[in-house]
Structures are given as structure tokens and as C-alpha cells.
Amino acid sequence: MKVPGLMDADRILRIPLLPVLAVQALHVRRNAQRLPEPIGPRKGREGHGPRLRLLIAGDSSAAGVGVDYQSQALSGQLVSRLARQYCVEWRLEATTGHTTQDTLNRLQNLDATFDVVVTALGVNDVTRLVSQRKFANLQTRLLNHLSKKLGARHVVVTAVPRMERFPALPQPLAWVLGRQSSRLDQSLQCLIKDFPGALHLPLDFPDDPTLAAADGYHPSPKAYQLWAEAVANLLRQA
Structure with missing residues (x-):
């Protein structure tokens, strides 16, 4: 008989x-x-050099919640870094509360082509109780859409955040x-192996309270800076 590991213990104890858990969640x-x-623009053109068409898609973290201006968020920080080498034509398609299904639905209506896409999803899939299998299926459909319909040569798939580190969440x-969230991220790491242009981006930030926004749930300007640097470095390697 298989002895449950740490990854499965929460399933046993959940009941x-x-x-x-219900009281804490409420x-x-x-x-x-x-x-x-x-506030700030959600599309534009910046920099000089070879053309680079960039799409950032996902949930509230992709949208930049936790800062006041898009220039401080992932979009602004990433574009400013890539614009040192490229003429970046960029677009942000992200909304607070969006799951993988929501993002997939949204991008179905997007008539454009991109060279690079950065995704940030998973937290709302966790809180909406999306199963690991369904999440993997939806992410596979999303990657197929990004690579085939939208033409992305590289897709940077940001890891599902480690929610046990969110200051706003009490134990257990x-x-x-x-x-x-760890299980969903394991699924991400497995499924992207079928997509040569997909790159998994783990966000192993240090335990630093300044990396969390005032709500204890979203990234701070400093965290967005580290995130943008990690994406830029990964794309340079690719």
C-alpha cells in the first residue's frame, strides 16, 4: 500500500x-x-532595434495589482528591459480574478500575432478548486492557442505562486x-515539455516582507522588478 507523502497529506486532512478552512477562507x-x-497604458511600442511583439496575459499579478502605475508592474518593467535591445510592440491582456479558462476565452477573440508571450496564472485556479487534471488540460489548450493561433515562438510560463508564503493567508x-499550488505547478513543468518554445519560470524569491504588497497577497514593486529581470534573462538565454 502506498504511503501518502507530504504532497498528499493535505488531501487526507482537508475533510x-x-x-x-471554511471559516478562515471567509x-x-x-x-x-x-x-x-x-493605471497606465496596456499596449504600446518602445525601444529601437529588431521588432519584438510581446503579449503578457493572465490574472491580477499580470495586470500589476500591488503597484500604482503600469510602469512599476511586470509589463512596464519588462518592456523597459527588452526595449534596450528591441523595438517592443507590447500588449497586456490580464484581469483580476481570471483563471486559465477565463484567459483562454479572452485570447480566443484576440486577432494578433506575437513573438513572445508571458503568462501568469494559477492562483485563481487554486481558489476556484480547479482540479490538477483540468488545470493541465486547460494549460495545454492555452499553450496550443498561443503557439499555433497567435504564432508565439517563445512562451514564458510563470510558475504557480507558492501560496503558503502569502502573508495574508493564515494556517492551515x-x-x-x-x-x-505546488501540484498545479508540477503539472505545468510536465506539460510544457511537449512545447519546444515553452519555458517554465520559477519565482524563487527570498523570504523578504518587502516583496509583498500592502494586501499581503500580490507582488510589490520590488517583486515585479525581480520578476521582470527573471523573464528578460530567460528570454536572452532562449
Whole structure:
């Protein structure tokens, strides 16, 4: 008989912990500081050099929640770095609360072609109780759409954030959500092997309170800076 590992322990304990988890989840939802999406352009052209068509797609983190202006968010920070070498034609398609399914639906109506796409998804799939199998299927469909319909030569797939490290989440809720986010990210790492142009980007940031926004749930300007640098470095290697 298989002995359950750490990755499965939360599934076993989820039922006896359900009353506690429900109360904690309700408390977090009621008391969470709701930060707006930053102001600023969501598409544009910047830099000089070879043409690079860039799409950033995903949830609230892709949208830049946690900062005041898009120039401080992932889009602004990444574009400013890539513009040192390229003429970057960029577009941001991201909305707070979006799951992989929501993003896939949104991009179905996008009539454009891109060289590079950066995705940031997973947190809302975890909180909406999307299963590991369904998440993998949806991400596979998304990667197919990005590479075939939108023509992306490279897709930087940002890892599902480690939710157990979110300051806004109490224990044991943080642990349970963290285990599920780890499972979804393992699925990402496996499925992108079937896509030669896909690159998995782990975000192994240090334990630094300044990397979290005021709500304890989203990245701070410093975190977005580190994220943008990691994407830029990965693309240079590719």
C-alpha cells in the first residue's frame, strides 16, 4: 500500500479541517484589502532595434495589482528591459480574478500575432478548486492557442505562486492552498515539455516582507522588478 507523502497529506486532512478552512477562507475574503489594477497604458511600442511583439496575459499579478502605475508592474518593467535591445510592440491582456479558462476565452477573440508571450496564472485556479487534471488540460489548450493561433515562438510560463508564503493567508489554509499550488505547478513543468518554445519560470524569491504588497497577497514593486529581470534573462538565454 502506498504511503501518502507530504504532497498528499493535505488531501487526507482537508475533510477534518474543512470547518476551520471554511471559516478562515471567509475571514480572508471579508477582510482582504482590495487593491485596484494600476493605471497606465496596456499596449504600446518602445525601444529601437529588431521588432519584438510581446503579449503578457493572465490574472491580477499580470495586470500589476500591488503597484500604482503600469510602469512599476511586470509589463512596464519588462518592456523597459527588452526595449534596450528591441523595438517592443507590447500588449497586456490580464484581469483580476481570471483563471486559465477565463484567459483562454479572452485570447480566443484576440486577432494578433506575437513573438513572445508571458503568462501568469494559477492562483485563481487554486481558489476556484480547479482540479490538477483540468488545470493541465486547460494549460495545454492555452499553450496550443498561443503557439499555433497567435504564432508565439517563445512562451514564458510563470510558475504557480507558492501560496503558503502569502502573508495574508493564515494556517492551515495557507498550507492547504500551498500544497495545491505546488501540484498545479508540477503539472505545468510536465506539460510544457511537449512545447519546444515553452519555458517554465520559477519565482524563487527570498523570504523578504518587502516583496509583498500592502494586501499581503500580490507582488510589490520590488517583486515585479525581480520578476521582470527573471523573464528578460530567460528570454536572452532562449
